[in-house]
Amino acid sequence: MPRLKGKVDVDMDAESVRRILDTPEKVATCIPGIQPGYRIEGDSFEADVVAKVGFISGKFHVKGRIYRENSDYKLVMEGSGAAGSNFEAEGVIKVEERGSSRSAIIYDVDAKMGGILASLGSLVVRNVVSGMVKDIFKCVAEKSK
Numbered sequence: 001m002p003r004l005k006g007k008v009d010v011d012m013d014a015e016s017v018r019r020i021l022d023t024p025e026k027v028a029t030c031i032p033g034i035q036p037g038y039r040i041e042g043d044s045f046e047a048d049v050v051a052k053v054g055f056i057s058g059k060f061h062v063k064g065r066i067y068r069e070n071s072d073y074k075l076v077m078e079g080s081g082a083a084g085s086n087f088e089a090e091g092v093i094k095v096e097e098r099g100s101s102r103s104a105i106i107y108d109v110d111a112k113m114g115g116i117l118a119s120l121g122s123l124v125v126r127n128v129v130s131g132m133v134k135d136i137f138k139c140v141a142e143k144s145k
Contacts, residue, residue, distance in 0.1 A: 002121070004091070004109045006130045010137045014103040017095045020140050021066065021073055030139035032132055035059070043067040051082070053128050054120040058082025066093070075109065085117030105133060 010017060020026050024040045031049060038047035044065045051060055064077030073093040080086035091109030098104050111125065 002111050002113070002125065004089075004107070004111055004126050004129055006107055006126065006133070008105045008107075008130065008133045008137060009098065010103055010105060010141060011101065012103060012137070012141050013101055014095045014097040017103050017105065017137070018068075020137075021093070021095070022068065024066065026140060026143075027136060030136045030143070032135050048081075049079075051128075051132075053082075053085075053117060054124045056083050056085060056116055056120070060085075071095075075107075083116045085113070085115035087114070087117060088112045105137065107133065 012020075024043065024045055028034060028038055028040060028045065028047070031047070033050040035048040035050065038045065044063075046061075046063045049060050049062055050058065058081060060079045060081035062077060062079035064075065066073055066075050071094075073095075075089065075091050075093055077089045078087065089109050089111040091107060094106040096104045096106060107129075109129075113120075113125065117125070
């Protein structure tokens with residue numbers, strides 16, 4: 001089971017990042033490749049996402065939940081789709097202050113991958129995940145101006 005760890009610096013204070021993570025509707029509109037018709041109920045979501053991971057591209061059906069546990073967030077997610085690939089992920093997201101108007105999002109996720117997706121390895125997946133997290137928070141930061 002690969003472990004995906006990373007850090008994304010964002011030009012927002014930590015409390016603003018937490019408010020966004022507490023509001024899934026704000027995050028959903030910024031997910032690269034999200035298709036119309038996604039559903040959000042409380043802290044759970046379900047969506048179709050068109051994504052490219054290495055040489056695999058296509059639609060993934062994704063279900064997940066992100067919720068606050070003390071000052072950190074727990075993430076539980078599963079998906080399947082493109083080229084018979086599937087994944088399950090569970091981990092922790094931390095938000096750390098990096099000055100008055102900057103913060104860091106630190107994630108540590110255990111992922112289980114199947115199908116062709118598993119053959120890509122954690123390095124390719126890690127780069128895609130990091131890029132998506134950066135894109136999501138860049139989009140959210142732009143919308144909050």
